[in-house]
Amino acid sequence: MTAKVKYADVEVGTEIPAQTYKIDRANLVMYAGASGDFNPIHWRESFAKSVGLPDVIAHGMYTMAQGGRFVTDWVGDPGAVVDYGVRFSSPVVVPDEGGATLEISGQVEEKLDDNKVVVALTAKSNDQKVLTRAKAVVKLA
Template identity: 75%
Template sequence: MAATVKYDEVEVGTEIPAQSYPVKRLNLVMYAGASGDFNTIHWDEKFAKAVGLPDVIAHGMFTMAQGGRFVTDWVGDPGAVLDYGVRFSGMVPVSYETGNVVEISGVVEQKLEDNKVVVGLTAREAGGQKVLSQAKAVVRLA
């Protein structure tokens, strides 16, 4: 777990270093079991391609969860995230051979009262496509 981030140590514009999260087909199977989302496009390559997708794709909520993980790793306290939301703007295709990677970075966009900050996130898959938009978390810092 990261060291606790302190409110007086960040400013608007503080950048949170990018982190990369590998995505393999096994991750999708594990996520399907945990979430109950067994939609065929997330595990059957032949079906996914037949419906016009480039390959099996990661669950949107799996991708969103990686953004949440990024923020909680930065702040050092999962309970510090008070609000978190995204819009899904792209797919994360997951090939059998190579998988994919989701890279997430962040920046402090606002400082609020009560030691809270708004963190804006950028998430892209390895091909460069943005996969989350309007991704923001409100976090209470120490």
């Protein structure tokens, strides 16, 4: 797969249009199966509430993965991400009815040598930031 975004075509400040990802409990169950993380806070409402959560919450790593998906969709090449890290600031609450939405946007924060750029991500659910210090280093064509 060839990268659709070229290094010469981006500048510091280039914005990556926001994408919205729907999250429902079926996504969480599928992720639990793939990751082996069957903690009941991610699928059993009564348990989540018994430990003080407002409802079932998405796996942090699932939320982080959606940020990675956002970047790879933008660049057009999953192998282009050379470094990626986030801090989890708030959980993504996933009610049974209607699920949740995760909105992710990005901006080129820095241009590096060797066709690499640093992309700063903003991820929100219910108008609350759910990831902070979310940054990816991406090698562009």
